[in-house]
Amino acid sequence: MKLCLWLDDLRDPTTTEWIDSIPHGYSVVWVKTWTEFVDWITINGLPNCISFDHDLGETIDRKDGKDCANWLVDWCLDRYLELPKWQVHSMNSVGRINITSLLQGYDKHYARTIKN
DSSP states (O other): EEEEEEESSSTTTSSTTTTTGGGEEEEEEEOOOOOHHHHHHHHHOOSSSSEEOOOOOOOTTOOHHHHHHHHHHHHHHTTTTOOEEEEEESHHHHHHHHHHHHHHHHHHIIIIIIIO
């Protein structure tokens, strides 16, 4: 079973508005905070896909989607792992660019140095 981890504090990935954002044939797990994101991956390992939001509201940990992406990159780097398929569904255009740039940078690094 293919699994997509959906990071968003508000948008329910199973609603009609967002269901098309999940790749076809994937089941979805919805996490709303940095802590839930980190805990889920630490316990379960990498999902097949991650969809990032940037703004995670007023959470206790004060972390956002870019913090999650930073943690993911470090986690994968420490284990010599390729990132799962990823996308950014955030409406925050600057946040979307920042997360995308970070993850694209790791994808390029992985392809040049780790994969080979």
